[in-house]
Amino acid sequence: AQKVTQAQTEISVVEKEDVTLDCVYETRDTTYYLFWYKQPPSGELVFLIRRNSFDEQNEISGRYSWNFQKSTSSFNFTITASQVVDSAVYFCALSENFGNEKLTFGTGTRLTIIP
Amino acid sequence: ETGVTQSPTHLIKTRGQQVTLRCSSQSGHNTVSWYQQALGQGPQFIFQYYREEENGRGNFPPRFSGLQFPNYSSELNVNALELDDSALYLCASSLFQGAYNEQFFGPGTRLTVL
Numbered sequence: 001a002q003k004v005t006q007a008q009t010e011i012s013v014v015e016k017e018d019v020t021l022d023c024v025y026e027t028r029d030t031t032y033y034l035f036w037y038k039q040p041p042s043g044e045l046v047f048l049i050r051r052n053s054f055d056e057q058n059e060i061s062g063r064y065s066w067n068f069q070k071s072t073s074s075f076n077f078t079i080t081a082s083q084v085v086d087s088a089v090y091f092c093a094l095s096e097n098f099g100n101e102k103l104t105f106g107t108g109t110r111l112t113i114i115p
Numbered sequence: 116e117t118g119v120t121q122s123p124t125h126l127i128k129t130r131g132q133q134v135t136l137r138c139s140s141q142s143g144h145n146t147v148s149w150y151q152q153a154l155g156q157g158p159q160f161i162f163q164y165y166r167e168e169e170n171g172r173g174n175f176p177p178r179f180s181g182l183q184f185p186n187y188s189s190e191l192n193v194n195a196l197e198l199d200d201s202a203l204y205l206c207a208s209s210l211f212q213g214a215y216n217e218q219f220f221g222p223g224t225r226l227t228v229l
Contacts, residue, residue, distance in 0.1 A: 004157075037220075043203055045158070045220040091157050101148060101209055101218050102171055105157030 002027045004094050006106035013082055014114045021077045021109045023092030029053075034068065034075045035093040035103065045091070051075065079111075087113045119208050119221035127227045128196050136191040136224045140208035146170070147189040148218065149181060152203040164189060165211055193226075201228045 003026040013019045025034065036048040049059065051068050059066050063080045079086055089110045093103040120139045128134050140147050146165045150158035160173035164183035178194040187208070193200055203223045209216040 006157075042222060043205075043225070044222040045205065045207075047217070047219075050217075093157075101146070101207075101216055102160045102163065102173070103148075103150075103158070103218070104160070107155075107157050 002029075002032075002094050002096050002104045004092050004104055004106035006092055006109050008109045009107070010110045010112070012112040012114055015084060016081050018078060018080050019082055019111065021079075021090050021092075021111065023075045023077065023106060025073050025075065025092070025094050027094060027096055029096045031096075033095040035095070036066065036075075036077050037091045037093060037105075039089045039091060039108070041088075048077075048090075082113045084113045084115050087111060119206060119219050121204075121206055121221040121224050123224060124222070125225045125227075127229065129229050130196055130198060132196050132228075133192065133194045134196060134226060136193075136204050136206075136226070138189045138191070138206035138208070138221055140187045140189065140206075141219050144208035144210045144219075145187055146209045146211045146216065147183055147187065148207045148209075149189070149191045150205040150207065151175070151200075152205060152223070153199075154202070158205055161191070196228045198228050201226060 005024045032053045034051045038046040065078045067076045089108045091105050091108045093105045122137045148163040149161040152158040161175050162172040163170045167183045180192045182190045205223045207218040207220045209218045
């Protein structure tokens, strides 16, 4: 069975600080996808990134970066120079089968950026 | 290009009643998935429909049922509502092409069961 753990329930940082959101996953499959979504107060899930299990290369997109390490089954998300607009709940998710988009989500991390 | 829409936005029902939630997929998409997100939790997969047939189901009882129509819009029906059914219900649409298919989520319907 697949499982995603986000141990950090809530994080608060002062604006412009860097913050890392942790994600640990469990799966028996060798092929899978990992995701991060942002959920603002409006409720809609906003896609941030998808990474497949064959690609461990870290990725940077503006102030966002992701560190995927299969050896520790982790897919951590770092926001550099945080801004108030980054305040939201962030979910890490796992999809085991290519072509089957069933997503298993973690419980989320509520990030608050203090002005 | 029209995104995923859901109706209604909010809904209040009483225990034992039945409810129907609706989702309009993004234009051109043929697959829709439904998720239940209880307060403070991550979304949980309910089921997926592909070309009007159920294509995978999560750990939800049979009183949760769905439909997908020829225009790929979808309904989620819940019978005999229980208090624990109170949640945000999200639908997500995608275009199945054999490889990974990006899912686009709607804004959700918040259901309160009293």
